Amino acid sequence: xxxDRILMAHGSGGLMSQRLIDEVFKQAWQNExxxxxxxxxxxxxxxxxxxxxxxxxxxxxxxxxxGDIGKLSICGTVNDLLACGATPLxxxxxxxxxxxxxxxxxxxxxxxxxxxxxxxxxKLVTGDTKVVEKGSCDGVFINTTGIGIIPEGIDYRPxxxxxxxxxxxxxxxxxHGLAILAQREGLTFSTPVVSDCAALxxxxxxxxxxxxxxxxxRDPTRGGLATVLNEIAVQAGIGIRVKEAAxxxxxxxxxxxxxxxxxxxxxxxxGKMVMFVAAAAARDLLFDLHQLSPTANAAxxxxxxxxxxxxxxxxxxxxxxxxLGILEGExxxxxx
Amino acid sequence: xxxDRILMAHGSGGLMSQRLIDEVFKQAWQNExxxxxxxxxxxxxxxxxxxxxxxxxxxxxxxxxxGDIGKLSICGTVNDLLACGATPLxxxxxxxxxxxxxxxxxxxxxxxxxxxxxxxxxKLVTGDTKVVEKGSCDGVFINTTGIGIIPEGIDYRPxxxxxxxxxxxxxxxxxHGLAILAQREGLTFSTPVVSDCAALxxxxxxxxxxxxxxxxxRDPTRGGLATVLNEIAVQAGIGIRVKEAAxxxxxxxxxxxxxxxxxxxxxxxxGKMVMFVAAAAARDLLFDLHQLSPTANAAxxxxxxxxxxxxxxxxxxxxxxxxLGILEGExxxxxx
Numbered sequence: 115x116x117x118d119r120i121l122m123a124h125g126s127g128g129l130m131s132q133r134l135i136d137e138v139f140k141q142a143w144q145n146e147x148x149x150x151x152x153x154x155x156x157x158x159x160x161x162x163x164x165x166x167x168x169x170x171x172x173x174x175x176x177x178x179x180x181g182d183i184g185k186l187s188i189c190g191t192v193n194d195l196l197a198c199g200a201t202p203l204x205x206x207x208x209x210x211x212x213x214x215x216x217x218x219x220x221x222x223x224x225x226x227x228x229x230x231x232x233x234x235x236x237k238l239v240t241g242d243t244k245v246v247e248k249g250s251c252d253g254v255f256i257n258t259t260g261i262g263i264i265p266e267g268i269d270y271r272p273x274x275x276x277x278x279x280x281x282x283x284x285x286x287x288x289x290h291g292l293a294i295l296a297q298r299e300g301l302t303f304s305t306p307v308v309s310d311c312a313a314l315x316x317x318x319x320x321x322x323x324x325x326x327x328x329x330x331x332r333d334p335t336r337g338g339l340a341t342v343l344n345e346i347a348v349q350a351g352i353g354i355r356v357k358e359a360a361x362x363x364x365x366x367x368x369x370x371x372x373x374x375x376x377x378x379x380x381x382x383x384x385g386k387m388v389m390f391v392a393a394a395a396a397r398d399l400l401f402d403l404h405q406l407s408p409t410a411n412a413a414x415x416x417x418x419x420x421x422x423x424x425x426x427x428x429x430x431x432x433x434x435x436x437x438l439g440i441l442e443g444e445x446x447x448x449x450x
Numbered sequence: 451x452x453x454d455r456i457l458m459a460h461g462s463g464g465l466m467s468q469r470l471i472d473e474v475f476k477q478a479w480q481n482e483x484x485x486x487x488x489x490x491x492x493x494x495x496x497x498x499x500x501x502x503x504x505x506x507x508x509x510x511x512x513x514x515x516x517g518d519i520g521k522l523s524i525c526g527t528v529n530d531l532l533a534c535g536a537t538p539l540x541x542x543x544x545x546x547x548x549x550x551x552x553x554x555x556x557x558x559x560x561x562x563x564x565x566x567x568x569x570x571x572x573k574l575v576t577g578d579t580k581v582v583e584k585g586s587c588d589g590v591f592i593n594t595t596g597i598g599i600i601p602e603g604i605d606y607r608p609x610x611x612x613x614x615x616x617x618x619x620x621x622x623x624x625x626h627g628l629a630i631l632a633q634r635e636g637l638t639f640s641t642p643v644v645s646d647c648a649a650l651x652x653x654x655x656x657x658x659x660x661x662x663x664x665x666x667x668r669d670p671t672r673g674g675l676a677t678v679l680n681e682i683a684v685q686a687g688i689g690i691r692v693k694e695a696a697x698x699x700x701x702x703x704x705x706x707x708x709x710x711x712x713x714x715x716x717x718x719x720x721g722k723m724v725m726f727v728a729a730a731a732a733r734d735l736l737f738d739l740h741q742l743s744p745t746a747n748a749a750x751x752x753x754x755x756x757x758x759x760x761x762x763x764x765x766x767x768x769x770x771x772x773x774l775g776i777l778e779g780e781x782x783x784x785x786x
Contacts, residue, residue, distance in 0.1 A: 121780075127672025127718075128777025132681075150607065151685065153530040153668060154503030156600065161497035167490030168542035168595055172580045172587075194489040206504035206595050210546075242593075244508045246784060250588040251508075257578075259504055259542050259595035264492065271486065332489060336463025345468075349487065382463075441464025444457075448582060 120215045125245025138217065139207075139241060142224035143231075147204075147239040155239035157204055163264040165200035167191055170257040174448050176219065179293050180309030181384070183256055184226035189313040189384060190450060191260040192234050193333040196314055197387065199270040200262030202234060208242040208257040215254055223254065234315045236260065267325055272350035274329040279418040280396035281354060282389040284317075284409040285310065286364040287339045288371065288378030290385070294449045296370065305366035312385030312408050320402050327395035331387050335450055337441040338380040340426070342388050344440040348424040350390075356416030356438070357429045380441050382449045390418065456551045461581025474553065475543075475577060478560040479567075483540075483575040491575035493540055499600040501536035503527055506593040510784050512555065515629050516645030517720070519592055520562035525720060526786060527596040528570050528649040529669040533723065535606040536598030537654060538570060544578040544593040551590055559590065570651045572596065603661055608686035610665040615754040616732035617690060618725040620653075620745040621646065622700040623675045624707065624714030626721070630785045632706065641702035648721030648744050656738050663731035667723050671786055673777040674716040676762070678724050680776040684760040686726075692752030692774065693765045716777050718785045726754065 123130040140148065147155050171187045181189075188205065195202040207227065211220065231238055293309040296302070314333075321328055330350070334342040339361070347354045363371075363378045371378045385408055391399055396414055403412035428438040459466040476484065483491050507523045517525075524541065531538040543563065547556065567574055629645040632638070650669075657664055666686070670678040675697070683690045699707075699714045707714045721744055727735055732750055739748035764774040 122783050123780040125672075125783065126777055126780050128677050128716075128779070128781070130779070131672075132776075151681075152607065153533040154501045154536070154596075156534060157500045157502060159495060159497065159500045161495065164493045164495045164500075164597075165490045166493060166540060166542055166576055166595075166597065168544045168576055168593070169578045170544040170546050170580050170593060172546055172582050197489040198492060200490070204502060206502055208504045208506040208593050208595075210506050210508055210591055240502055240504055242505045244506050244784075244786075246508050246588060249585070251591070252582065252586040255546055255587070255591065257504070257506060257544050257593040257595070259544075259593070260490075261500075261502065261597065271488065336461075336467075341464050345487075380464075440468075441462055443464070443466070444459040444462050445464070447458050447461065448580075450580075 118217055120211050120213055120217060120245055122213050122245055125243060131243060135243060138221050138224050142228040143238045145237050147237060160263065165195050165198035165262050165264055167194035168257065168259040169194065170255060171450055172255050172448050173450055174252060175297060176253050178297050178309055179306060181311035182223060182226050183254065184223035185230045186311050186384060186450060187256040187258045188227055188230040189311055191258040192236060192313040192315060195260050195262040196318055197331045197333050198264065199268035200264045201318060202236045202260055202262040204239045205236050205258050205260045206240045207238050210244045210246060210251050210255040212251045212253055213245055213248040230313060234313045265322065268322065270328060270330050272330050272346050275350040275352055275390045275418055277352065277418050277420040278393050279329055279390050280393050280414050281356060281416045282391060282400060282412055283339060283415050284387045284403060285411040286362045287383055287386060288363060288367045288381035290383050291381030291446050291449050292367050292370055295446045303366050303370050307366050307370060310383055310385035314385060314387055314408055316406050317387060324395050324399055327392040329390040331389050333387050334383050336382055338382060339388065340379040340438050341441045343426045347426050351423050353419040353421045353423060354416060354426045355419055358431050360413055360415045362411045362413045380445055384450065454553055456547050456549055456553060456581055458549050458581055461579060467579060471579060474557050474560050478564040479574045481573050483573060496599065501531050501534035501598050501600055503530035503534065504595040505530065506591060507786055508591050508784050509786055510588060511633060512589050514633050514645055515642060517647035518559060518562050519590065520559035521566045522647050522720060522786065523592040523594045524563050524566040525647055525649040527594040528572060528651060531596050531598040532650055532654055533667045533669050535604035536600045538572045538596055538598040540575045541572050541594050541596045542576045543574050546580045546582060546587050546591040548587045548589055549581055549584040566649060570649045601658065604658065606664060606666050608666050608682050611686040611688055611726045611754055613688065613754050613756040614729050615665055615726050616729050616750050617692060617752045618727060618736065618748055619675060619751050620723045620739055621747040622698045622703065623719055623722065624699060624703045624717035626719050627717030627782050627785050628703050628706055631782045639702050639706050643702050643706060646719055646721035650721060650723055650744060652742050653723065660731050660735055663728040665726040667725050669723050670719050672718050674718060675724065676715040676774050677777045679762045683762050687759050689755040689757045689759060690752060690762045691755055694767050696749055696751045698747045698749045716781055720786065
């Protein structure tokens, strides 16, 4: 491309748009479904339950320790599909780009998306590119929308959760939120904090063998673990009791949060899953989770009670019990 | 809601986000698929070909003669699915909202989306809401991604176009682009110019009865009619000859374009379709199009030749023939 920055004409829908798509996106993502360049992708699907999930990514900065907006945009939607019990198959991608963005950055982002999609086994099948004037967006915003097939026998929904079920979180909480905050504020710690940004595609096959013992899964992104537990307690009409001492937090994150007066239970994660599982299967599942590197620090953090309905109670490290509320107000903005 | 403007906390993923979703979006869009508020929608689908299309909308101003960003965000993606030959079924919606946006405006937009979706018969089944700081986006950007089923026997693709096929456009071209430009620049004309923003869902059933006589459809949005004709000429490896005198342009649009030195063939449309159809079916199809109000001004504007491959030639009103090129550079930015 002769230009090295995005111009308004790259969003015109004409010749410059075509060149941008050909030289940046198609080059990174080439596949036979996107190739005909129709108004949409044509996909052969089997009959059954389809999951559909959408997310826009507005994270700042665009590149951060452990990932970038491109990787994040694939992982976020893939993890949402996995939480629905679906095998992620196809993603659409839509870019809103600020005039002046270096095309080299856009290329890095597109390549990062391609790499992550290849790992996961999803295809980027259709897309859209818009350009807005300098100052009308912040660098680049990406939407990905994904679809996947839910295999027979898989049914992850809050109403299936019952008293006695165990609550598992698949690893350290708060890494992503703290990594973004630290980079943005120029904070450095003796042990660097890296985002957990990852697509948990390896979970799918492993978890499927537990059949209906898995009741519900959700990825604790914005609002953190505490917010997701509260959402599910309300949606399932159950109470949740967790033990603070059982919740895995990386030492560096714990130290930094203590220093900054922040709570890792409200910090965003981008490569974690909260799982509700029948008590009888919990220990075997935990053993299996420990065999996979993205879930090596998984832990049983609590259990489900009949009530108080819609409430999450936490037993603190000092042995007291208190309500763990949903995130109120604002925490760290634009972390995804 | 106690606030009347969007705050950063509305994008936190916590309590304020839930309230915004409950009080603005769910209230406007309520349906049984969205209700469980999972990480995605669960949809029962038949086996077959699925079309998937995505578009982000960054139009300014948010409200314009003939529509608003909400209506446009439904029509745009629905028309793309129709162009793929699909019955539009489900849409995801993702909002990026600027801090400070009046919540009343957001509510108008959500209601406009609901109204348009009801008319078309599509459901808004899953969504996402992000908030960015004042100055980091411009009002609100909306992504919609749609899926639909392509019925047996429908196959709209450029490679099916053959020499001798006729080219139809379903109505006046350039209305949307000119309406936006006029509003933005404060231009007034003796006959007001109104956007053609519309979802062409009535076309589906009517067109389906022509079976494989319909070769290809595409909606001429950004870049206008001229750009879409060029894209298809290249993708189909054929030549296209159109007659300038046959292309329907509303008198007010023609007058304004002459005055401003703009060409309506490059102006955006948001409720039109370009159709390539077997010559034997063209007159009957045109007759049927004239019975529907959104396509009442449809016209046969030209035909397909074996060559010159990839080129669009236009016979001007003076009888000369020239190349009608793809849009180069920039035209009217942010019209969709």
